[in-house]
Amino acid sequence: MEKISNPKRALTLLEVLIVMSIALIVIAGGSVGFLAIRRVQLVDQAALNFKDNLENAKHSALVTKRGAGENWVYGIGVDLSMISTKNTYSLFKMCSNSGGYTPLSSTLFNLFDWRDLGGTSCTGVNEGIVYLPGKKDLSAGSGLKGIALNTDVKYIIFESVTGRVYFVSKTGAIFDSKIDSLLVTFGAGKSTRIIKITSGASIEFVRTTKTKEEEIKK
Numbered sequence: 001m002e003k004i005s006n007p008k009r010a011l012t013l014l015e016v017l018i019v020m021s022i023a024l025i026v027i028a029g030g031s032v033g034f035l036a037i038r039r040v041q042l043v044d045q046a047a048l049n050f051k052d053n054l055e056n057a058k059h060s061a062l063v064t065k066r067g068a069g070e071n072w073v074y075g076i077g078v079d080l081s082m083i084s085t086k087n088t089y090s091l092f093k094m095c096s097n098s099g100g101y102t103p104l105s106s107t108l109f110n111l112f113d114w115r116d117l118g119g120t121s122c123t124g125v126n127e128g129i130v131y132l133p134g135k136k137d138l139s140a141g142s143g144l145k146g147i148a149l150n151t152d153v154k155y156i157i158f159e160s161v162t163g164r165v166y167f168v169s170k171t172g173a174i175f176d177s178k179i180d181s182l183l184v185t186f187g188a189g190k191s192t193r194i195i196k197i198t199s200g201a202s203i204e205f206v207r208t209t210k211t212k213e214e215e216i217k218k
Helices: 013-063 106-111 210-217
Strands: 073-079 088-095 128-131 155-159 165-168 181-186 193-198 203-207
Touching: 013 073, 013 088, 013 155, 013 181, 013 193, 013 203
Parallel strands: none
Antiparallel strands: 073 088, 073 155, 088 128, 155 165, 181 193, 193 203
8 A cells, every 4th residue: 555645744943944034034124125215205305395495485585575563684594504413404584674675785794793683573773683483403203414515604595575595604704606506415325315506596406326416516
């Protein structure tokens, strides 16, 4: 009589361990891939939020809305002094001490008093800046550990009425005219994202690799 073999042979311990190892490798690989994708999405979102706030600041400057009794607002500014160290930035009004329209100029910038006037509107006899509510935190939920600027700009100013862009140094002076754009870089390597602000008031979002980033900076 022939002996019928059992087709339902149990797996050996070695085979079970091999299967489990393969499964763990697949799961781990999938998790790493998911985290990488999520990281890119968060960097994208942080960069796009920054771009949206710049667009809103530019729009506010163009329409030049003033409150009752408010002095002339030279423009809407973006304070970048903490963006590379704490990943935060703030929006503000650049306040005149008079009510009449005054265009921005290099002389005005050199003489302007950059003190924080406090409050929320441009009133009183002193010129200075008034910060708008809500400091913007770019690192919240994104895991960003540093945002780089391609030059030492402290303020971006969008001029009232014209929307023209001025890049201002830490001394309060307008940057050299050879600097025609500011690059704000988020992330690193393949997840690098750049917001490019030009002196012509265009604001661009660029998805790029490190190599392309270097090309842009040239």
